[in-house]
Amino acid sequence: MLNFDFHTPTYFDFGxxxxxxVGKLVRLFGGTKVLLHYGGGSVKRxxxxxxxxSSLNEASLPFxxxxxxxxxxxxxxxxxxxxxxxxxxxxxxxxxxGGSSIxxxxxxxxxxxxxxxxxxxxxxxxxxEAALPVGTVLTIAAAGxxxxxxxxxxxxxxNIKAGNNPSVVCRxxxxxxxxxxxxxxxxxxxxxxxxxxxxxxxxxxxxxTKNVDVTDRLSEVLLKTIIANAPTAVNVxxxxxxxxxxxxxxxxxxxxxxxxxxxxxxxxxxMEHELSALFDVAHGAGLAVVxxxxxxxxxxxxxxxxxxxxxxxxxxxxxxxxxxxxxxxxIARFKAFLRSIGMPITLSELGIPEDxxxxxxxxxxxxxxxxxxxxxIGADEMTAILNLAK
Numbered sequence: 001m002l003n004f005d006f007h008t009p010t011y012f013d014f015g016x017x018x019x020x021x022v023g024k025l026v027r028l029f030g031g032t033k034v035l036l037h038y039g040g041g042s043v044k045r046x047x048x049x050x051x052x053x054s055s056l057n058e059a060s061l062p063f064x065x066x067x068x069x070x071x072x073x074x075x076x077x078x079x080x081x082x083x084x085x086x087x088x089x090x091x092x093x094x095x096x097x098g099g100s101s102i103x104x105x106x107x108x109x110x111x112x113x114x115x116x117x118x119x120x121x122x123x124x125x126x127x128x129e130a131a132l133p134v135g136t137v138l139t140i141a142a143a144g145x146x147x148x149x150x151x152x153x154x155x156x157x158x159n160i161k162a163g164n165n166p167s168v169v170c171r172x173x174x175x176x177x178x179x180x181x182x183x184x185x186x187x188x189x190x191x192x193x194x195x196x197x198x199x200x201x202x203x204x205x206x207x208x209t210k211n212v213d214v215t216d217r218l219s220e221v222l223l224k225t226i227i228a229n230a231p232t233a234v235n236v237x238x239x240x241x242x243x244x245x246x247x248x249x250x251x252x253x254x255x256x257x258x259x260x261x262x263x264x265x266x267x268x269x270x271m272e273h274e275l276s277a278l279f280d281v282a283h284g285a286g287l288a289v290v291x292x293x294x295x296x297x298x299x300x301x302x303x304x305x306x307x308x309x310x311x312x313x314x315x316x317x318x319x320x321x322x323x324x325x326x327x328x329x330x331i332a333r334f335k336a337f338l339r340s341i342g343m344p345i346t347l348s349e350l351g352i353p354e355d356x357x358x359x360x361x362x363x364x365x366x367x368x369x370x371x372x373x374x375x376x377i378g379a380d381e382m383t384a385i386l387n388l389a390k
Contacts, residue, residue, distance in 0.1 A: 001211050001261040008255055010147050011174040014248065016240075018176045019051045019137055022094070023059025029133050029173040031092025034063035035085050037105045038096040039070065043139060046184045052096060052137055064088050069097065072276050072283065073104040075155045078118060081108035085132065094135045098193070099143020099283075102136050103151035106170050109134045122153055127165040133173045139181040141247040142193030142284060144200055144254025146175035154277055160367060161277040177251070179243040187234045190246075191341040192284025194230045197250040198223060199287040203266050204259040206298075206305060206374045212262045219258045220312045225249050227313070227337060234341050267372025268294045271382055274360045281350050288343035289350060293389035295331045298375040303327050347390045357386045 011029075013021050026034060034056060043049040056063050066081050085093070085108060095105035109132040111118030120126040136146045145151065149170040154161045164170065182190070205219045226249050232242035252258070271294070272286040299306050307323040310316040310330025319326045335345050344350050347357075361382050370376040377385070 002209055002263070004260040006256065006260050007168050008147065008171065008257075009168070010172050010255075012147070012177060012251075013174065014177040016178060016180060018178045019048060019181075020055055022052050022135070022137060022176060023055040023057075023061055025174045025176075026056070026061055026092055026094065026135060027059055029092070029135070031061065031133060031135075033088070033090050033092070034061055035081065035088075035090045035093045035105075035108070036063050036065045036096065037069065037081065037093060037101055037108065038065075038067050039098075039101050040067070042184065043096045046139070046181055048096060048137060048139055048178075048181045052094070063094075064090065069101045069104045071100050072154050072161065072280060073100045073107075073152075075119065075153055075157075078104055078107040078111065078153060081105075082111040082118060085112045090132070092133050092135065094137070096137045096139065098138070098140025099145040099196075102134075102138075102143070102145040102172070103153060105134050105136070106131070106145070106151040107153050107164070108132075110164070110170065119153075119155055121164045122162045123155065123160065125165070128167045128169055131167075131169040134170075135174045135176070136172050137176040137181075138178075138247070140185060140189065140193055141182055141243070141250040142196045144197060144250050146172060146177065147251040147255035150254070152273070158366070159277050159363075161273040162367070175251075177247055179240055179247050182243050182247060183238045185237070187237070188342055189282070190234050190237075191230070191343055192282045192288075193250065194226060194233070194246060194341060195284035195288045195338060195343055197246075197253040198226055199268060199284075199291050200253040201258055202291060203269060204262065204264050205309065206265055206302075207262045208302075208374060209262040215258050215260065215262055216308075222249050222253055222258065223313045230337075230341055263373050265372045265374040267374070267377045270371040271360075271364070271377070271385065274364050275350065275352065278356075278360060278363060279350065279352050281352070285344055285350060288338045288345055289347055289389050290385070292331060292335045292338070292345060293385045295334070296328075296388055297381070297385045299327050299331065300324070301375050306330060345389075347386065354390045357383060357390070360386060
């Protein structure tokens with residue numbers, strides 16, 4: 001196990017009716033004027049917007065609004081939000097929605113007190129030292145941004161999708177999590193979220209670091225919980241218990257509880273960012289295609305770890321004479337699970353043609369190689385992985 005630091009100051013208010021406490025929590029964490037940041041009309045159709053506004057009004061908190069966040073959130077709206085907050089004297093950013101709204105809110109919060117371009121924290125080497133406080137009201141269980149210091153933004157100039165340099169100032173001060181507000185999601189979007197949180201765990205699970213039993217076991221139990229509850233959450237939209245399990249597992253998948261003390265990979269996310277940047281596919285759907293192909297490409301690097309994944313997570317019987325057979329069976333079961341919840345597992349199913357692979361690799365090359373740490377992924381390796389996924 002490697003040395004690590006772990007600081008998770010986010011206050012979580014989880015459960016039915018939790019959104020009624022938004023105003024009180026904004027006050028608790030020092031907010032006096034709020035930017036309400038969200039995506040499209042779904043937050044108004046499902047009632048969460050009205051509930052949040054009511055709570056802010058009850059707390060006598062003035063607020064302004066900035067809607068329009070898109071999946072794979074764009075830099076243009078971040079710049080607009082930064083200027084709006086400065087002009088209006090906003091001192092608290094409140095995101096309503098899923099990872100896109102939360103990531104955009106974090107980027108705005110980083111940018112307001114910074115003299116330079118907020119993209120310095122994403123495309124450069126600078127780490128934010130200050131940010132406006134951020135609160136979240138979660139409506140999509142997926143990205144885990146409600147409990148993490150991570151954000152991902154697409155720079156529209158060059159269509160570059162990148163994550164921030166993490167800092168504790170980027171963690172939300174509080175997150176409201178009411179599973180009922182995930183009921184209205186289409187099954188496909190629920191499945192995309194489930195895939196994303198599983199990928200967050202796998203990016204940490206497949207490591208070269210030895211003696212990480214605690215975080216291995218935490219990762220495995222989270223994956224098994226997600227696998228057990230996913231079919232009901234996808235197929236029974238108003239089942240509170242399955243949605244609650246998925247919502248909390250999604251947060252734990254990405255607040256780095258399962259990642260401390262171990263080298264992490266993130267090459268699948270890096271490759272998928274090219275798919276969503278150039279073809280605007282849903283992030284979870286892109287991961288459903290890329291991650292199993294990555295597994296097939298790197299499996300022989302550590303057959304024992306993949307066999308452990310197969311046995312502990314997917315219930316495979318260990319073939320002691322041929323552990324690679326067990327390892328590959330685990331990957332096959334992962335792909336079958338993704339298919340069972342309605343996810344694509346090939347590039348063609350995403351509408352990405354085979355002849356786009358060189359373009360995807362070339363675009364990634366502009367940002368830089370190699371990707372990952374479990375196995376270093378360069379241009380040739382990325383090409384081979386995408387060919388496995390075509």
